Amino acid sequence: MKTYTIASYQSPLGGPVEIIKQTFTAVKDKPVKRIAFVSGLHGDELEGVFICHRLTEYLRQLKETHSQAFLGEVNVYPAVNPQALGAASRLWPFFSVDMNRQMGNGNGASLAAGFSNALLDDLKSSSDIVVDFHASNLHLKELPQIRIIEEFGKKLIPLASLCNTDLIWVHPTAPVFEATLGYNLNRAKIPTLVVETGICLRIHPDFCDQVFKGMLNLLHNTGILNLPDPPEVKPPLLVNPRQVALIQAEHSGLFVSSIPLGSWVKKGEKLGDIVDAVNGTVMETIVSTADGLLFTLREQPVIYQGAPLARIALKETTQP
Amino acid sequence: MKETILSIPSPLGPTVTLCKNSWQASATPDVTLSIVSGMHGDQLNGLYLNSRLTRFLNDVAEGRETDFKLKGKIQVFPVVNLHAVQSGTRLWSFDDLDLDLAFPGNEKGEVAEQIAQCILTHTADSTHGVILGTGDHLYEDAPHAKMLHADRTTRKMAQSLGLDIVRELAESSTAKLNLLHHWGESSISSLMVSVGKPQTLDRTLCDSLFDGLVNLMVHTEALSTSANKNDKTDVHFFRANGNYCVLSTQAGLFTSEVKAGSFLKEGDKLGELRDIYSGNTLEEYVAPQDGYLVTLRHHPVLYEKEPVAILLTEKKSGFWPF
Ligand SMILES: [Zn+2]
Numbered sequence: 001m002k003t004y005t006i007a008s009y010q011s012p013l014g015g016p017v018e019i020i021k022q023t024f025t026a027v028k029d030k031p032v033k034r035i036a037f038v039s040g041l042h043g044d045e046l047e048g049v050f051i052c053h054r055l056t057e058y059l060r061q062l063k064e065t066h067s068q069a070f071l072g073e074v075n076v077y078p079a080v081n082p083q084a085l086g087a088a089s090r091l092w093p094f095f096s097v098d099m100n101r102q103m104g105n106g107n108g109a110s111l112a113a114g115f116s117n118a119l120l121d122d123l124k125s126s127s128d129i130v131v132d133f134h135a136s137n138l139h140l141k142e143l144p145q146i147r148i149i150e151e152f153g154k155k156l157i158p159l160a161s162l163c164n165t166d167l168i169w170v171h172p173t174a175p176v177f178e179a180t181l182g183y184n185l186n187r188a189k190i191p192t193l194v195v196e197t198g199i200c201l202r203i204h205p206d207f208c209d210q211v212f213k214g215m216l217n218l219l220h221n222t223g224i225l226n227l228p229d230p231p232e233v234k235p236p237l238l239v240n241p242r243q244v245a246l247i248q249a250e251h252s253g254l255f256v257s258s259i260p261l262g263s264w265v266k267k268g269e270k271l272g273d274i275v276d277a278v279n280g281t282v283m284e285t286i287v288s289t290a291d292g293l294l295f296t297l298r299e300q301p302v303i304y305q306g307a308p309l310a311r312i313a314l315k316e317t318t319q320p
Numbered sequence: 321m322k323e324t325i326l327s328i329p330s331p332l333g334p335t336v337t338l339c340k341n342s343w344q345a346s347a348t349p350d351v352t353l354s355i356v357s358g359m360h361g362d363q364l365n366g367l368y369l370n371s372r373l374t375r376f377l378n379d380v381a382e383g384r385e386t387d388f389k390l391k392g393k394i395q396v397f398p399v400v401n402l403h404a405v406q407s408g409t410r411l412w413s414f415d416d417l418d419l420d421l422a423f424p425g426n427e428k429g430e431v432a433e434q435i436a437q438c439i440l441t442h443t444a445d446s447t448h449g450v451i452l453g454t455g456d457h458l459y460e461d462a463p464h465a466k467m468l469h470a471d472r473t474t475r476k477m478a479q480s481l482g483l484d485i486v487r488e489l490a491e492s493s494t495a496k497l498n499l500l501h502h503w504g505e506s507s508i509s510s511l512m513v514s515v516g517k518p519q520t521l522d523r524t525l526c527d528s529l530f531d532g533l534v535n536l537m538v539h540t541e542a543l544s545t546s547a548n549k550n551d552k553t554d555v556h557f558f559r560a561n562g563n564y565c566v567l568s569t570q571a572g573l574f575t576s577e578v579k580a581g582s583f584l585k586e587g588d589k590l591g592e593l594r595d596i597y598s599g600n601t602l603e604e605y606v607a608p609q610d611g612y613l614v615t616l617r618h619h620p621v622l623y624e625k626e627p628v629a630i631l632l633t634e635k636k637s638g639f640w641p642f
Contacts, residue, residue, distance in 0.1 A: 009571070009623050009624045009625050010570060010571040010623065010624035011571055011623060011624075012571040012572050012573065012596055012621050012622060012623060013596065017623075090416050091411075091416055094458075094621075094623075095457060095458070096410055096411060096457055098416075098418075101418075101421065101494055103493065104492075104493030105492065105493060106490045106491055106492030106493060106495070107492050107493060107494065108492075108565075108627075109565040109567065109627050109630075110626070110627060111623055111624075111625050111626045114625055115625075137415075175496035175497055176421070176497060178493045178494070178496065179492075179493040179494045184493075248428065251329070252328070252329040252330055252331045253331050254331060254332075277332065278332060302331050302332075302414075303331060304328060304329070304330070304331065304430065304431045305328065305329060306428055306429055306430055306431065306433070306434055307430055308430070
């Protein structure tokens, strides 16, 4: 394993702040493919950081015991927004900016834009495939899934199907994606999978293990690693927006769920209540609007009218 | 007239309401001017300016400002990011969302999306729009107007503000999420006016801009006046490629020696950077060429590779005929 610093800046209090890249080179001079794993763009999303830890630990051992397994090159960027990770905050502290809204052109000469685009440029120059790990925000918990913008579907769905997630969600594009890492890499014709799993500020070892196995399977099936015993993975559900039912709050209050994430639910089945804690009343009972897989569930109870509470992948979805 | 345009019940606290004030001369005005402030919770100059404008427009409507009459429609949205203003922070910690990256919004979405959609709906039939803001977080701006579409009407509108500096903004990968962009898409002649720094109310700066905003109301024919119009002629317009950014090459404590809005000559000292622990000077910053100092770092703690100042240079500004 070789360690590189791909971008850095000096802090006013001393030492440099750096983006580290761990490189596992191929046995031959010319790797069959180069893959990059990225985590920590949002500093409170730790599930991906843990997945990168699992990958680095595994790859280090594999390099020692079976170095000939490395037909391609693997680069791991475990902590790309170091100060946000240090503060466990989504935004880059001090500047209060979202690093995943700084990618691409025209975002000014700020340090955040410069540093973000240094990461983007390094990935562009040294990757054939990228996996960008995210957890959900503070509010929602997600089953392991890969989200794909429609226009990139043809290239990405076959790769995403290898990753052992519960779901692949193909959705239309929106302006909000244009400043993200995934969108900019895909536009640059570097297939990039955006993995979303769990919730921020927590680590779900079971979800992480599931995605870790998926990444080994991806490495094996893309020919980057030649594993003697690749893990068994399950095929994901493939859904488009018409196959996802979103359930939103009609009242502001406290949402208390009554069913675990990942349940197969029936239409009309109770998912939870919205309560008025001041008056001690139930304002709204939330029920499923369809049969299917509960793949998103509200975790943070304080909700305003309109807040998303659950997403259900409809039962009649297809497999890729 | 104050009107509630969106009510957001709180899970445990009081309902928060989005309001607008509006005044109009007739039921079918030819001109509608919308003025928005409080997009971020730390931009206080805009809140103050809109409150002064509201008082003034009430006086006009009730005949106490005898030099002015309503001709079209004017609507003022003093606070957009309600929760951030209430918490005294740039963003609302509940969603950490930059409200000016939430447009066009969604009527059925989360709070920020509902607010964005509501503002866009209520300004959709405007002919002119102004967003009042300040310099970015950590920066002070000289009072100036910014525009995405530098067409003749918008340039004339900017000129009517009487400010020294007007500039064109570059398109960016996030621009499509901004209110200014959506107004532009709806053919609304629109400007963002930036004045001062966040978390600070500078009444002197605001008072100097107040007359300019009244003049803009007259220029756009939202107001009529019996007094003489006085459009400023010596306005400096800068194209989007006329920015020159001075970056730090070390980190430390920055102290400035100039004021935002100054015209600097090449070689003029902007300030210096000192080491926090030793107090030693690490580097000095000078103007790399002649230009207007439009943006200056006001927060002293500075990382490496950060902008210290932005100069607008006339060399690249091109010719902007009226
Ligand atoms: Zn994220």
